[in-house]
Amino acid sequence: MSSPSFRRALPRPGAAPRGHSNLLRPRGVARRRDLQPVFTVAQLPHRKQRYETVGDWIPGKPAQIRVSRMKDQRYVFLVALHEMIEYELCKMHGISDEEVVAFDVNFEAERRLNLHPMDAEPGDHPKAPYRNEHEFATMIEMMVAQKLGVSWSDYEKTVLSLGPKPKKILVRPQAKKRA
Secondary structure (H helix, E strand, O other), X not given: OOOHHHXXXXXXXXXXXXXXXXXXXXXXOOOHHHOOOOEEEEEEOHHHOOOOOOEEEEOOOOEEEEEEOOOOHHHHHHHHHHHHHXXXXXXXXXXXXXXXXXXXXXXHHHHHOOOOOOOOOHHHOOOOOOHHHHHHHXXXXXHHHHHOOOOHHHHHHHHHHHOOOOOOOOOOOOOOOOO
């Protein structure tokens, strides 16, 4: 036998009992002035980055994440995600923005001297002060890319297309020496 109380329809989980619609409402609705963002994420033309990079983090309250503009918004999301992870890990391990930027700018100067390949990533270099943080962020970035249906090779091509261009070396034929 069943008791009559079990025959009543049970309310949905999280639903307020009838006649008490205000029981689950928050005491105060958050207003814009109450919100304190931790990060701001912005797209900008690649040429307006602080230095030669597709993604950049700048400490502060809120920390700024700057991503070079790309047509596929999933790519922008992936770069921003990478930068947020890298930023938090660098902050946790005491690696400053100044150290990261100095290494990256020096790496790009060395690249112009052909000391690094055009597709080399500064954060992957063994001497990068943020190498472990960068590699972990890349690992997460790759997993999320897979879930988003992003082809990693297409993504890399797009990101590399924004980066430094190989310098065109104009080779002129040597003048023939007259005897």
